[in-house]
Amino acid sequence: MFTIGDFARHGRVSIRMLRHYDAIGLLRPAQVDPANGYRFYAGAQLARLNRVIALKDLGFTLAQVQTILDEQISVGELRGMLRLRRAELAETVASAARRLAYVEARLRTIESEGHMPGHDVVVKHIDAVRVAELTGIAAGYSPEHIAPVIQPLFAQLSKHVADAGVPIAGPAIAYYESSEDGESVLVHAAVPVAVADIGDGIAIVELPAFEAATLVHRGSMDEVMPSYQALSAWIEPNGYRSTGVPRELYLDTPDDPALWVTELQEPVTPA
Amino acid sequence: MFTIGDFARHGRVSIRMLRHYDAIGLLRPAQVDPANGYRFYAGAQLARLNRVIALKDLGFTLAQVQTILDEQISVGELRGMLRLRRAELAETVASAARRLAYVEARLRTIESEGHMPGHDVVVKHIDAVRVAELTGIAAGYSPEHIAPVIQPLFAQLSKHVADAGVPIAGPAIAYYESSEDGESVLVHAAVPVAVADIGDGIAIVELPAFEAATLVHRGSMDEVMPSYQALSAWIEPNGYRSTGVPRELYLDTPDDPALWVTELQEPVTPA
């Protein structure tokens, strides 16, 4: 018979753990002194303790260990649990490796630029959304080409939507595509709505859901290029690939354009 | 201004998380209605939320995120934190990969043998221990050779130790080495003691600490070979290498040898 201290030493666990395993019924001492509550363990109980430790090392919770040890689980069930664990562990490895890649990308940025990046890219799911939209044509992607086209589009769109008495269901959205001849840019100005038709030559479109690397741009859209460049530069070193057309979400558009807040959304897929 | 629900939707976090970040002061809403406590967030606060999420994704705790965002941490300090995180994440990856290897070794055993392994190997640290010991010579490692040598050694040893009035400080230990000519086996019978000398031709030896793959053998030492084989078979597929001489720890030695409990300790090193 071992005292709890000796048994803990041989088993390389803490006394507290043995008390805990006693409390939850996972490993009861072979004997308990009724006078003072002292626990005594038999040498053979080290085998049980080892089973507990081994299963814990596989990453099972104590409740699962309990089930495996006491509830006469079948080989098939055990195999199922192990396969599930294998999948969970593979996911743990993958996600830790991904975080590690993030950290290393950050460290590289700091080493090369000498300061913390001022922006933070977050990858997230963007839901599908129904919008009312107007489309125009610009000669290029730069702000000088886009601004004179998109501003009247939004003015016209919001007037029409307001006139139709349709409530706007969220921040305005812009997105851009190259035209078929590749010479010009299709500029889309859109606002979320909950109706199926709004008339007046305004299209109702279902924008698809997607995964996006996003970055919050603060300031005028005339100065959006560095933010887009930072977003693009983030994508590859962090293990993603760009796919498709970016969107802009106008989160806050006060009168002073220098105070605008825009979310840039670049569709990505894990590379 | 966004309600908490809208802000949560755009930020892809739960409402509960925003309330929690408010409670701990990590992200306070831009405005709170004093009448009903409703929280309102500015679009620009999405930038702060993104910083929180990005740092959380690097694996920092919220307290660390707090420090990084608010306490004007220097680039050097941040780099230090990132390097520490990198090391922690590397360790996470390694340990998850190790667990994964354990799980896969188990699955292979189950697939090939059709049942759960009946023994559980645990790798643990064995402390250095001072022992009183007697040494004999046997013709080989098999139980038939060892038993007739070791039994009288232990009888003689325990008699001498008892006669000397020295208390035995733990379970008896046996270990074996090949003799120099390689033709025979040195058999060591030892018991832990706390004294520096015991006279009577009994050696006091400091057995070194080591890392061991261990397995609890139940039953007579005449039947120990399958347990040793199971222990040896475990080592390589689980990423270890054997190093040095195994030990036996006699945890429980009642009169009936069939009820003996022994821990087999095989020194290992990560391979």
Add this chain to the structure above:
DNA sequence: TTGCTCCTCACGTCACGTGAGGTGGC
């Protein structure tokens, strides 16, 4: 009036670590 959204507690999670306060045998 019915939903919907918002609010504030407050418990539960998981496997123990860490005191606090006290007892029994050498």
Add this chain to the structure above:
DNA sequence: TTGCTCCTCACGTCACGTGAGGTGGC
């Protein structure tokens, strides 16, 4: 008598999830 080991509560951990119970605007 002094250490040492043992005991039983019971709080704390971390980042929220999940009710319970209630309120205010469309």
